[in-house]
Amino acid sequence: MEKPVHQMVVDPTLAEMGKNLNEAMKILEDGQREAEEDKDKRRYGRKDIPGPLQGSGQDMASILQLVQNLMHGDEEEDNQSYRRMQNVGEQGHMALLGHSLAAYISVLDRERLRKLTTRILSDTTLWLCRLFRYESGSAYYHEDDREGLLKVCRLVIHSRYEDYSTEGFTVLNSKQPIIYQSAACRQGLGQHLCNQLGLPLSSLCSVPCNTMFGSQHQMDVALLDRLIKDDVDSGKLPLLLIANAGTPGAGHTDKLGRLKELCAQYSMWLHVEGVNLATLALGYVTSSVMAATKCDSMTLTLGPWLGLPAVPAVTLYRHEDPALSLAAGLTSSQPVEKLRALPLWLSLQYLGHDGIVERIKHASQLSQRLLDHLKNLASIKTSVEDELNSPVVVFRFSQEGTSGASSGGSLEAPLSGEREVQDALNRWLGERLAQLVPASGVDVVELEDEGSCVRFNPLMTAAVLGTREEDVDILVDRLQEKVPLLSSTLKLRQDFQEEVYRTPTLIYIEDLSWPGLGAVRYRKYKSSSEEPDVSKREVEEENINSALLRKLKELDSDLSFSTGPEFGPEKNCIYVGIATEDLDVVELVETVGAMGREIEENSKLLENMTEVVRKGIIEAELQLQKANEEKLLEEGVLRQIPVVGSVLNWFSPVQSSVKGRTFNLAAGSLDSTEPTYSMKAQVVQGTPPSTPTSSHSKQRLPGQKMFRRSLVGLDALSETSSVCQGEELEREGLQNPAPEVSVSEAPQHPAHEAVEEAGTPGDPQQSAVGQQEPEGQEMEQEQTDTLR
Numbered sequence: 001m002e003k004p005v006h007q008m009v010v011d012p013t014l015a016e017m018g019k020n021l022n023e024a025m026k027i028l029e030d031g032q033r034e035a036e037e038d039k040d041k042r043r044y045g046r047k048d049i050p051g052p053l054q055g056s057g058q059d060m061a062s063i064l065q066l067v068q069n070l071m072h073g074d075e076e077e078d079n080q081s082y083r084r085m086q087n088v089g090e091q092g093h094m095a096l097l098g099h100s101l102a103a104y105i106s107v108l109d110r111e112r113l114r115k116l117t118t119r120i121l122s123d124t125t126l127w128l129c130r131l132f133r134y135e136s137g138s139a140y141y142h143e144d145d146r147e148g149l150l151k152v153c154r155l156v157i158h159s160r161y162e163d164y165s166t167e168g169f170t171v172l173n174s175k176q177p178i179i180y181q182s183a184a185c186r187q188g189l190g191q192h193l194c195n196q197l198g199l200p201l202s203s204l205c206s207v208p209c210n211t212m213f214g215s216q217h218q219m220d221v222a223l224l225d226r227l228i229k230d231d232v233d234s235g236k237l238p239l240l241l242i243a244n245a246g247t248p249g250a251g252h253t254d255k256l257g258r259l260k261e262l263c264a265q266y267s268m269w270l271h272v273e274g275v276n277l278a279t280l281a282l283g284y285v286t287s288s289v290m291a292a293t294k295c296d297s298m299t300l301t302l303g304p305w306l307g308l309p310a311v312p313a314v315t316l317y318r319h320e321d322p323a324l325s326l327a328a329g330l331t332s333s334q335p336v337e338k339l340r341a342l343p344l345w346l347s348l349q350y351l352g353h354d355g356i357v358e359r360i361k362h363a364s365q366l367s368q369r370l371l372d373h374l375k376n377l378a379s380i381k382t383s384v385e386d387e388l389n390s391p392v393v394v395f396r397f398s399q400e401g402t403s404g405a406s407s408g409g410s411l412e413a414p415l416s417g418e419r420e421v422q423d424a425l426n427r428w429l430g431e432r433l434a435q436l437v438p439a440s441g442v443d444v445v446e447l448e449d450e451g452s453c454v455r456f457n458p459l460m461t462a463a464v465l466g467t468r469e470e471d472v473d474i475l476v477d478r479l480q481e482k483v484p485l486l487s488s489t490l491k492l493r494q495d496f497q498e499e500v501y502r503t504p505t506l507i508y509i510e511d512l513s514w515p516g517l518g519a520v521r522y523r524k525y526k527s528s529s530e531e532p533d534v535s536k537r538e539v540e541e542e543n544i545n546s547a548l549l550r551k552l553k554e555l556d557s558d559l560s561f562s563t564g565p566e567f568g569p570e571k572n573c574i575y576v577g578i579a580t581e582d583l584d585v586v587e588l589v590e591t592v593g594a595m596g597r598e599i600e601e602n603s604k605l606l607e608n609m610t611e612v613v614r615k616g617i618i619e620a621e622l623q624l625q626k627a628n629e630e631k632l633l634e635e636g637v638l639r640q641i642p643v644v645g646s647v648l649n650w651f652s653p654v655q656s657s658v659k660g661r662t663f664n665l666a667a668g669s670l671d672s673t674e675p676t677y678s679m680k681a682q683v684v685q686g687t688p689p690s691t692p693t694s695s696h697s698k699q700r701l702p703g704q705k706m707f708r709r710s711l712v713g714l715d716a717l718s719e720t721s722s723v724c725q726g727e728e729l730e731r732e733g734l735q736n737p738a739p740e741v742s743v744s745e746a747p748q749h750p751a752h753e754a755v756e757e758a759g760t761p762g763d764p765q766q767s768a769v770g771q772q773e774p775e776g777q778e779m780e781q782e783q784t785d786t787l788r
Contacts, residue, residue: 094350095308098343106336117338124341127348131356132280132300133293134316140330141312141340145301146189148315149242149271150196152297153179155319155328156240156269157197165327169198175237180205180227180268182219182254183448184247205231216449217252217383219243221259228266238266245292246274249445250383251392251457256291263296273299275459276390278360302344306351306359307463311344360391363458366472367391370456373476379483383450391459396450397426397486420512421493423452425486428515428578429479430454436478439471488581493517496576499589506593509573511564516577519564520589522548522596540603542572547599549574552592557706559588580708588707 105116125139142148158164161171177199181190183206190204207224209217228238241263243254253276263270272295279289292298297317302308317330325331332338348356370393374380382395399422430444433454441461445453456475458467496517500508509519524541552561552574560577564570574592662671 094346095311095343098346099310101346102339102342105339105342110335113335117335120345121338121341124345124348128300128314129316131353132277132298132316133285133290134280134298135293137316137318138325138330139341140315140317141344142315143312143340145299145313146192148297148299148313149189149273150193151329152269152271152315152317153193153197153240155317155324155330158324158327159319159321160237160239160267172199175235177203177239178205178231178236179203179240179242180207180224180238181242182206182244182247183208184217184219184244184249184252185242186248189242217247217250217447219254219259221255221262224259225262228262228268232266238268240269240271243270243272243295244274245272245289245298246276246390246392248274249447249455250394250450250453251275251390253286253288253390256288256295260291260294269297270295271297271299275301275305275392275457278305278459279364279391281357281360282364283357304460304464305363306347306356308344308347311347312340314344359463360459363462364391366458366462366467366469367393367456369469369472370475373472377476377480377483379487380479383447383453391457393456394445394447394450394453395456396422396453397429397483398422399487399490417510417512419451421490424513424515425490426452426454429482429486432482433475433478437471437475439465439467440475441465441467442475484581485578488583489515489517489579492579492583492585495585496579496589499585503589503593505596506589509570511570511573511575514564514575516560516575517579517585519570519573519575520592521545521570521573522592522600524600544596544599544603545572545574548592548596551595551599555591555706557708559583559707582709584707584709591707 105113108116121139124141125137128139129135129137140148140151142151157172157177160177163171179190179193179199181204190206191201193199194201194204205227207219207227210220224241231238241259243256243259245253245256247253251274253274256270256272260270262268272292276289277292277298277300279285280293297315300314300316302314303311315330319325319330322331326333351359367390371382374382374393374395379397379399380395381398382393427444430442430452433440433442440456441458441464442454442456445455447453461467497508500506500518500520505523507521507523509521511519522541522545524537524544549561549563558580562575562577564573564575576588
């Protein structure tokens with residue numbers, strides 16, 4: 001029976017190391033849960049600014065705090081940074097502890113270090129060979145996942161060229177070595193090998209994949225056979241073949257059985273890599289992947305498969321000559337280099353066989369669950385039909401012939417850029433799904449034949465992100481919500497294009513990479529009398545389109561309007577985003593055109609008004625100068641002298657009236673103020689131009705967004721409601737509008753106000769006249785009584 005941890009006899013140094021690691025990880029992980037108001041202080045604190053090394057040194061807590069700030073200080077700028085720190089867990093702590101232990105163990109005496117490293121290396125190699133069904137294999141542990149293949153290539157060169165150890169690269173001149181790789185291999189792998197081995201790029205041969213028979217992502221075995229024969233006939237030496245058990249893009253597996261037979265025929269080395277190699281640990285393995293166990297070497301990336309941070313990749317290989325392995329760098333006589341396997345040794349023991357198999361099985365089940373859901377979705381195509389047990393699911397939105405079908409139901413030929421448009425929509429779909437369901441780990445992948453696709457690769461992401469079956473269900477729900485939007489956008493693109501072509505003031509911009517309805521640019525109306533100033537016209541159109549985009553963003557609609565891609569080729573355009581099925585394209589285009597005309601006319605009015613005001617000022621200055629000259633002629637020169645003029649004005653006052661002027665902005669004329677003083681209102685001699693509006697505008701229901709077609713039932717309900725409301729208002733006597741009251745803001749002359757007050761019904765004069773009539777009646781009555 002195992003003893004509790006507190007009762008075990010543990011080296012105090014190891015115990016202290018584990019304690020320090022736990023405390024350090026706790027400090028670093030707690031940084032994600034700090035208050036929002038402390039982020040700015042951490043980000044811009046003095047301790048984050050580079051500076052000289054402090055002479056007195058710092059304690060452990062301060063250093064860890066600095067590391068924490070550097071790790072989490074820019075999370076708002078990097079939205080994906082949280083993925084690297086999620087679900088580290090205890091198994092992740094074991095891997096991190098392995099690096100600390102490796103540094104501690106390296107200080108042991110040489111004999112103890114040799115025994116310990118030999119045990120760690122032999123244990124880890126044995127576990128991995130049994131776990132992944134690779135019998136009698138050796139292991140090489142490396143940080144760069146390409147380094148194992150590089151060392152294998154050196155091993156093969158040493159094996160095929162006997163004098164390579166002594167003669168070097170000169171022996172390669174007799175027979176040029178050729179390395180074959182699939183066209184579906186990861187980008188840059190073959191070039192990296194040639195650069196590191198000192199080989200020319202002519203030593204690299206890329207084998208195309210099948211295009212007519214079989215999978216489009218599997219290596220063409222027949223073509224490979226012909227290429228090898230041609231190279232042998234040319235005096236070249238076929239050296240090594242790189243095959244895939246799960247291509248980087250779509251997760252397909254090459255025909256490894258046939259490839260192994262071909263390599264044995266020409267004495268070639270077969271190296272296999274890919275994510276599907278992880279399924280070798282499961283109870284049931286497909287025959288195509290099982291054939292990888294017969295290859296000469298394979299590279300395993302256990303870190304992402306099992307969610308282990310900072311563990312090395314492993315290259316398993318079979319070779320009988322240890323001297324050549326040592327010469328190629330696959331083995332080392334330095335015990336410290338063997339400590340690379342220590343983090344993996346600790347992690348594998350912590351997880352155990354069942355834990356490792358369970359993680360890989362969980363990822364495969366997630367893929368199968370998603371694949372089952374996708375088969376029931378319309379307009380979604382998958383590319384994993386021939387890979388029943390592949391943990392990679394690649395799907396794509398595809399709706400053939402819909403881009404040429406208008407919303408009216410007419411079916412036309414597909415547009416020439418339909419493939420590019422669907423690629424753009426799939427890129428938008430992948431990005432939106434990654435934002436809405438970040439735990440799914442989906443991303444966008446570009447495939448040569450299919451185009452842009454959405455990839456779900458849980459074996460590389462599920463252990464790190466903690467993906468569950470509920471996340472897959474949520475992903476499917478979000479996908480079902482987005483597919484109708486993509487279908488409607490694809491259908492309405494041509495309607496939008498045709499409607500823009502019918503509008504003289506709008507230009508349709510062809511941008512097949514935009515995931516939306518399309519792009520338009522407002523074109524300024526050019527009159528026959530306008531001067532052809534191209535630069536000025538471009539500036540004006542840029543200002544109009546910028547103002548138009550701002551007004552469109554302010555509208556209450558479900559559409560998104562933007563300036564398009566940041567580094568796109570088209571500028572000064574208005575890009576319309578994803579559309580719903582009930583979008584009224586006619587109203588949308590008419591509204592854009594009407595708003596553009598309104599902005600253009602307002603800019604013209606402002607420009608004309610500026611010119612009119614300038615001319616009015618000049619005319620007013622001339623009239624004032626003329627009025628001063630007339631005043632001088634009328635009054636004489638003597639009256640302009642201060643003292644003499646005052647005496648003359650005392651004896652002989654001048655009867656002159658001040659002539660005011662008013663500037664009419666609407667008419668652009670300089671008028672006299674006499675009509676204003678006499679009529680108490682300014683005479684309007686011109687009316688401003690009417691504001692253009694869309695002829696397709698309609699009355700909307702409460703809460704209804706713009707550019708949406710109303711259903712028949714809702715239209716009938718709205719009409720009935722308006723009639724009932726009108727009858728109710730009429731019964732309440734509220735149908736007659738209130739009388740309008742016009743208020744004049746024109747200035748009034750005091751004399752004119754006095755005259756007006758004299759005619760007012762309530763003034764004193766009128767009251768006096770009204771009071772004299774009763775007194776006359778009394779006198780007449782008295783005279784009548786006297787006569788009687």
